[in-house]
Structure formats: C-alpha cells, structure tokens
Amino acid sequence: MTALLVVLATPLIAALVLALLRHAGLAGWLNVAADAVSFAAAVALAWQVGQHGDIAGLGLRVDAFNVYLVVLTTFVGLTTAIFSRPYMRHVCASGRIQPWQLRLYHGMYQVFMFTMLLALTTDNLGVLWIAVEGATLATVLLVSLYRTPEAVEAAWKYFILCGVGIALALFGTVLTYFAAQHVLADPVAGLTWSALFEVADRLQPEVMALAFVFLLVGYGTKVGLVPMHQWLPDAHSEGPTPVSAVLSGLLLNVALYAVVRLKMLVDGSLAGTATPHLAGVLLMGFGLVSFLVAGLFLHRQRDIKRLFSYSSIEHMGLMTFAFGLGGPLATFGALLHMLVHSLTKSAIFVTVGHATHIAGTQSIDHIRGLIRTQPAVGWSLLIGVAAIAGFPPFGVFTSEFLLLTATIQSQPWLALTLLSGLAIAFAGLFRHLHPMVYGAAPAGQRPVPANLVPVYIHLGLVLWLGLAIPGPLARWLDEATHLITGSRLL
Amino acid sequence: MTLAELPPLEQWMLLVAAFVLFTSFVLLAQARLVSAIHAFAWQGALIATLTLIVAQAEQSSHLWFSALLTLALKALLIPWMLHRLVRRLQIARDSEALRWPTLAIMAAVALVIFSYWLVLPMVAQELTFTRNIVAISLAVVLIGLLMMVVRQQAVAQVLGFMSIENGLFLAAVSTTGGMPLFVELGVAFDVLVAMVLFGVFFFQIRESIDSLDVDRLNRLTETQPEGQTETRTGETP
Missing domain, CATH: 1.20.120 (Four Helix Bundle (Hemerythrin (Met), subunit A))
Structure with missing residues (x-):
C-alpha cells in the first residue's frame, strides 16, 4: 500500500x-x-x-x-x-x-x-473518467506550447474532440451506475469496478449494451480509433516531441486499458443473452477499420511526426482487434504488444525529435541523409522503424505473430486482412524512411548534440523481448491474461 | 402506464426536464451570443431546480449540496465567466446566423425521436418514467453535439460542450439520484478547469487567426500543398 x-x-x-x-x-x-x-x-x-x-x-x-x-x-x-x-x-x-x-x-x-x-x-469508474479527462486538460496546453497557428489549431481540435468523446463516456458511466442500482444495495459500490465485476451477470443486459457503445466511443476517441482519430496526428505533430512520446506511449494505452476493463463487465452482463460477444465484435470492427485505414494513410504523409502518429493509430487498432477477439492467446499477444509498442514508439519519437533538429524541418521531403550527417540518429531511426514494422528479431514481431496465430485459430479469413494490412503499413513506412536515412546529406547539415540513451535502452529491451521473454514477465502477463479472459495460456 | 398515472413528483420532474430540452433548442438556434449565454444559464438553473425536487423527495442531504453546486457552477459561475470573456473579446454584439436554421432544428427534432427509439429496449417493467428522462437527457447530449457541428463560433461551440455536460448531469440526477459525492465534485472540478482553459484558448485562437470562427482553423490537413511545406517548420527551434 x-x-x-x-x-x-x-x-x-x-x-x-x-x-x-x-x-x-x-x-x-x-x-x-x-x-x-x-x-x-x-x-x-x-x-x-x-x-x-x-x-x-x-x-x-x-x-x-x-x-x-x-x-x-x-x-x-x-x-x-x-x-x-x-x-x-x-x-x-x-x-x-x-x-x-x-x-x-x-x-x-x-x-x-x-x-x-x-x-x-x-x-472507481467515476474516478477513472475524471482522471482520463484530467489527462486531456493537462496536455492540451502542452500541445499549443509553441503558439504557432498550427499548434493552436491542433490543441483546439484535441480539446474539443476528446472533450466531447469523453463526455459520451460519462453518459455510459451514468448508465452503468443506473444498471448497478438495481443490483447493488450500497450506492457508492455502484461505480466500484470490483464490486460490479462480481455481480456482472445480474446487470441488466439492455442497459449495459447501450452503456458500452457510449463508453467505447468515448474512451475509443482517446485510443485514437478511426473515425474518432482526427485529433491524434495533429496533436502529435504540433506538440513538443517529449509530449508526442508520452501521448503515444502512455495515453493511448491507458484509454485502451479503460475499454478492456469495461468490456470485462459487459461480457459478464451479456453472457446469457442472444448476443454474448457484442462487446468483442464491436472492438474487432473498430480495431480492424483503424488498423487498415491508418495503414493506408501512412502512404500519404508528408510530415514525419504525422507519419508515426498514424503508425500509432494502426497499432492501437491491432491491439483493440486482439482484445476484441478474446481468448488467452490473443489477449496475451495484445498485452505484449502494448508493452513493445510503447517502448518502440516512444524511442522513435525521441529519435525523430533529433532528426527534425538536424534537418531544421518536419517535412519528410526535406529530411535527407541522416546516416551521413549523424550515424547514431540515422541508425536509431532505421532500427526503430524496422522494429515497429515487425521485423523478426524484435518484440513487435513476437506479439504480432501471436496475434496472427490467434486470428487463424478463430477467424481464419480475417488473418488474410491482417497480413495484407501489415504489408501495406510496412510499405508505407519504408517508402518514406529509405530516402530519409540513406543518400547524400544536403549541404551544410550538421550533427546536433543528441541524447540517445533512452532510445538505446528502449530498443535494447524490445530486442530482448523479441529474442527471449524473461520467465517472470511471461508469468506476469499470463496472470493478467488469466484475469481478463479467465483462463491461462502457459 | 400513461404519464398521467405517474406520481405527482415524477410528473414535476418530467415537466422540468421538458423545459431543459426546450432550452437546448433555444441554444441551438439563438444567433446572438449574449442571449445564448443567458439561455445556457437558464438551462443550468432548471437542472438545479430538478435536483432540488429530487433532493426534497428523497430527503437526501447530498443532493441538496449537489443542487447548490449545479446552481453555482452552471447557472452563475460559468455563464458569468463566458459573459466576461465575450466582453473582453469585444464580441458581445456579434451574432452568427446559422447557415440552414430550419434544417438544424429539423435535425434536432430527429435526434429527439432517435433518442426515444434508442431507449426503447429499456421499456421493461415500471421504467416508463426512467425511459422518458433518459431519452430527454440523451437528446440534450445529442443536440449539444449537433450544436458543436453547426456553429462555427468558438464561444457557441463551448456552449454546446457545456450543454452536453448538462445533459449528462440530468441523466445522473434523475435516473440514479446522483453519483457519489466525490465523483460529482471531481466532474465539477474538471468542467471548471475546462472552462478556464477554453478562456485561454479564445485568446490564443484570436491571436493566431484574428477571429473566433473555428472554421478558419484549417491549416492541418493530410497533404499540404507544395508552397506551404516550405514555410512550415513545425516545432523545430
């Protein structure tokens, strides 16, 4: 304690x-x-x-x-x-x-x-809501920190979209509380997740289904699910780089965590009805659409930070899909993916911060020859992108492989969609990456004082997780899987 | 069970809730900013009244407090802050004509019908009263959303946002007798901080585009035209 x-x-x-x-x-x-x-x-x-x-x-x-x-x-x-x-x-x-x-x-x-x-x-579901809304309020002024017209626009979009989204989540929370009042005697317990989870099978399914739709749209806005993702690339590209790193690495995870917790409640409530997997199907749908749309959008980007924020949407979509799929294997994979994605993506944003300092612009067309100018930054970016695209020695490969296996087990046809989505995203990242790191550097481009220690640590950990997941961590993830799905993988 | 057979208390609550819905329509179509702020203040006062009725009926001290909080925050403090901002930004006399006022109102009516349809599954047992009030609060939330879509003025958008919060509060008070006190306080705190930040943003937006018409915030798109990329250095110092 x-x-x-x-x-x-x-x-x-x-x-x-x-x-x-x-x-x-x-x-x-x-x-x-x-x-x-x-x-x-x-x-x-x-x-x-x-x-x-x-x-x-x-x-x-x-x-x-x-x-x-x-x-x-x-x-x-x-x-x-x-x-x-x-x-x-x-x-x-x-x-x-x-x-x-x-x-x-x-x-x-x-x-x-x-x-x-x-x-x-x-x-407490109410406190959860207050905290997630508080996170928006804390970061919105950071997004507009530079006071350029673009930054102000991005921050306003972020504020309005996330504010409205999260308001819908509060409506879902109220509905959940309403359903709980018929079951639990103590009114304060009606928002306590652990108390609700114990009586989930007695919560009125019609109300819970309606509540979950609102909760999913609300917290899903913060996860960055398509079509509520509009704020994400703007906020990531206009805010200071450390803010992009924590938004992508942490905020999205926490919002997804909220969705998964609520799915556990709704699954319990809907278990005896005609549509027991409603929550899972909704998650799979939103996840798959986000995954594919973001993968396609990668190709059209001209701004390096927007590029990687679309990659975040793509990976959040993949995790949402996996949690929706359910079952121990998919859940284990999704938990591992949360970990490796956060580590890799925040490392990439840190590297990108240095790359934009070197080139003096965020425009992909004008970032050239990073390896020539400053090998440490160029190689870090190359290795980071290789890791996030799912190349074998890295942890992202392991988790994506697990997710694909789980999909083939339960929904074989969707595996084809997933594979083609991964290929599209891979192409989208590398067509932009290649000219940025290789090739001749523009005249007058100089190295900048760089602090790449966090990048090395993160990428080292991701490599380690790809080669061999340590036993205690595997058991730990398995315990979490057990908590979410009710059965173990190992 | 028809509405006339409900206990008088619930009939009163439904009446006040209907007035809340009415103020939502007023907010949506009111072109003058100051009048819209007044309509919003009335909406807050009506919700405080409704909370008071519930508090009186259930003799719950926590709801008395909650009614007071709503009155202070939604009917007095936030409208006052908006009023002051509007005066300081010198847009008090501005009015913003809706592009298609009839269409907006028709859409709002459609949203009310949609809300009633959405809560139909909850028709079970004695839920007549609850169903009505959930439908009304959902409609207030959705009309708030519609308002944020059709109005381009930043202050009007904030009014829409705040009326969404009102709808949520209406749902919480009337269907469940209010959320636990610490949750309510936390939500009120978040709303207040949001209002302060909105005020900051009004000035930042005006400084950057010399207007509060948020439709003109359109620099960030997927593909920037060639000329623009040259000048855009993003966050590079």
Whole structure:
C-alpha cells in the first residue's frame, strides 16, 4: 500500500513544486528525479503484487493487469523525462518558449503522469473518467506550447474532440451506475469496478449494451480509433516531441486499458443473452477499420511526426482487434504488444525529435541523409522503424505473430486482412524512411548534440523481448491474461 | 402506464426536464451570443431546480449540496465567466446566423425521436418514467453535439460542450439520484478547469487567426500543398 501511495503522490507533489520553481536547470533534474522515484516505487509495487496478490484500499485497486501498465507508464515517463531535460532547455534557449512556459511544461508533465497513474490504479469508474479527462486538460496546453497557428489549431481540435468523446463516456458511466442500482444495495459500490465485476451477470443486459457503445466511443476517441482519430496526428505533430512520446506511449494505452476493463463487465452482463460477444465484435470492427485505414494513410504523409502518429493509430487498432477477439492467446499477444509498442514508439519519437533538429524541418521531403550527417540518429531511426514494422528479431514481431496465430485459430479469413494490412503499413513506412536515412546529406547539415540513451535502452529491451521473454514477465502477463479472459495460456 | 398515472413528483420532474430540452433548442438556434449565454444559464438553473425536487423527495442531504453546486457552477459561475470573456473579446454584439436554421432544428427534432427509439429496449417493467428522462437527457447530449457541428463560433461551440455536460448531469440526477459525492465534485472540478482553459484558448485562437470562427482553423490537413511545406517548420527551434 505504501508503494502505491508513493507512486501516486510523487508526481502530484512534484507538479506543485515544479509549478513554483523558477530555476530552469534544477526543474529539469527534479522532473527526472520525481519520475525515478515513482518508477522505483512502481517496481516495488509490482514485486508486492507478485508475492502477495492484489492490493486494495482507499478506492484504489492494483492487480496483475494494471500493475504491469503502472510499471510501463512510470518507466516511459522516466526515460522521456531524461530525454526532455536537455531537449526542452535547448528549445527554451533558442527563444521559442519563455521560461514561464518551461515551468508550465514541467508542472503539466507531472500532472499528466499523476492522472495516468490514477486512471490505472483506481477501482472507481467515476474516478477513472475524471482522471482520463484530467489527462486531456493537462496536455492540451502542452500541445499549443509553441503558439504557432498550427499548434493552436491542433490543441483546439484535441480539446474539443476528446472533450466531447469523453463526455459520451460519462453518459455510459451514468448508465452503468443506473444498471448497478438495481443490483447493488450500497450506492457508492455502484461505480466500484470490483464490486460490479462480481455481480456482472445480474446487470441488466439492455442497459449495459447501450452503456458500452457510449463508453467505447468515448474512451475509443482517446485510443485514437478511426473515425474518432482526427485529433491524434495533429496533436502529435504540433506538440513538443517529449509530449508526442508520452501521448503515444502512455495515453493511448491507458484509454485502451479503460475499454478492456469495461468490456470485462459487459461480457459478464451479456453472457446469457442472444448476443454474448457484442462487446468483442464491436472492438474487432473498430480495431480492424483503424488498423487498415491508418495503414493506408501512412502512404500519404508528408510530415514525419504525422507519419508515426498514424503508425500509432494502426497499432492501437491491432491491439483493440486482439482484445476484441478474446481468448488467452490473443489477449496475451495484445498485452505484449502494448508493452513493445510503447517502448518502440516512444524511442522513435525521441529519435525523430533529433532528426527534425538536424534537418531544421518536419517535412519528410526535406529530411535527407541522416546516416551521413549523424550515424547514431540515422541508425536509431532505421532500427526503430524496422522494429515497429515487425521485423523478426524484435518484440513487435513476437506479439504480432501471436496475434496472427490467434486470428487463424478463430477467424481464419480475417488473418488474410491482417497480413495484407501489415504489408501495406510496412510499405508505407519504408517508402518514406529509405530516402530519409540513406543518400547524400544536403549541404551544410550538421550533427546536433543528441541524447540517445533512452532510445538505446528502449530498443535494447524490445530486442530482448523479441529474442527471449524473461520467465517472470511471461508469468506476469499470463496472470493478467488469466484475469481478463479467465483462463491461462502457459 | 400513461404519464398521467405517474406520481405527482415524477410528473414535476418530467415537466422540468421538458423545459431543459426546450432550452437546448433555444441554444441551438439563438444567433446572438449574449442571449445564448443567458439561455445556457437558464438551462443550468432548471437542472438545479430538478435536483432540488429530487433532493426534497428523497430527503437526501447530498443532493441538496449537489443542487447548490449545479446552481453555482452552471447557472452563475460559468455563464458569468463566458459573459466576461465575450466582453473582453469585444464580441458581445456579434451574432452568427446559422447557415440552414430550419434544417438544424429539423435535425434536432430527429435526434429527439432517435433518442426515444434508442431507449426503447429499456421499456421493461415500471421504467416508463426512467425511459422518458433518459431519452430527454440523451437528446440534450445529442443536440449539444449537433450544436458543436453547426456553429462555427468558438464561444457557441463551448456552449454546446457545456450543454452536453448538462445533459449528462440530468441523466445522473434523475435516473440514479446522483453519483457519489466525490465523483460529482471531481466532474465539477474538471468542467471548471475546462472552462478556464477554453478562456485561454479564445485568446490564443484570436491571436493566431484574428477571429473566433473555428472554421478558419484549417491549416492541418493530410497533404499540404507544395508552397506551404516550405514555410512550415513545425516545432523545430
């Protein structure tokens, strides 16, 4: 319990301190330190859950499923903070943002971490909603940090679309609460996920089906599912690079986590009706459409950060599809994919941040000869994209292979669609990547001071996960699979 | 069971809820910004009244508090903030004509019918009352969405957003007797922060496009024309 409270309290305290701290150099280090503390506490928390089972209390609840995401969130938060310290100072020194905006950035970064961790650990559907909405509010000013017309437009779109989406999720939450009132005596328990899960089979199925549609559209907006994805490429391309990294690596995962939790409730409620797999089918449909549409859109991109945000939509679509497919194999694959995608994608965004500094533009047509100019950045980008496209030695290959196997088992025809989607996405990424990393560098292009340690760590981990998944991690994921589907894989 | 056979209390609630729906229509079609803000304030006051009726009936102290919170936030504070922003942005006298007012109203009517159709499966047992009120709140939510689609003025869009929140609150209070207090407080806090941020954005948008017509926020598209890519350096310092 102590570890859990440290995980949650650290970012909150750090946010307050950072909002007031005027010393820019110290603020960057404090940001890193706070994330390091929460990461250490998250690891301790994971160890406790592994040893003694679930931890619950104070309206919070940690089990195998969410502790895994807590560790991932704090880890990516930490490495991104390490990257962002020199990066944001560089941005501030170049005069693009004022010192008070840097303070805003650091404060909001920690508020964002807090809302993510609260959304993951809370046991209350109402608090989950408040935290996810809070994450939008914390990041919206970060997206418009540079105050260019494009950045303001992106932030407004992000605000309005996610605000409306999440409002629909609140309607779904109210409907769930309404259904619970007929079953549970204690009104406060009506929003408690664990209490609802126990009585899921007695919740009125008609109401729950309607509620799930609203919840899926609401939280699905934040996952970036097509057709509610419009905000995502804009927000990712116009915000500062560390913000793109945490949005893609963390926010999307947390929203998907919310959808999966709610699917577990609805599955329980609909089990005895004529449409027991309604939630799963909806997830599969939305997931597959997002996967294919985003794959096609990759081909049309001219902006490097938009390119990789479409790749995020594509991967979120794949995970949504897998969770919809259900069954232990697909769920295990989807959980592993969440992990490797977050690690790879945040590494790519960090590298892209350096690449845009080298080329002085985000336009793909004008980024050329990265390997010639600065081999470390060029190779990191090449290897990162190879990993995200699903090349064999990396973890993404393993998880996508598992997902394909699961699809062939239950829906063989859809496997063809998946395979062609993967091929389309692969082509879309590499046709843009090839000229960017190889070839001659434009005259006058110089290396920039780069901080690639987070990239090496992330890509190293993804490689390790592709070669051999460590036993404890496999058992851990299996425990989460057991929690979600009710049966084990290993 | 017909509506006339419902207990008087529920009839009162339905009446107030119907007025809430009416204010949604007013909001949708009201061209003058200041009048639209007033309509929004009335909607908030009506929802506070409805909460008060439920609180009186159930003798629940938590709902008394919740009614007070709604009145303070939705009927007074947020309309006041919007009023002040509109004056400071000097757009108080602006009016924005809907492009197809009749069509917008017809669409809103269709949304009300759609909401009733959507809640039909809940017809079971004694749910006549609940069904009506869920349908009305759903309609308020959907009309709010429609408003955000058809209005181009940023302030009008925010009014649409806030009236969606009103619809949600209506659903929560009338069908379930209100969410737990800490959830309600958290939601109210989020709404308030959102309002403050909207205020910040009005100024940022005006600074960047010299207008609050959000239809003119159209720089970000999938394929930028050739000329534009040259000047666009994105976030590069």
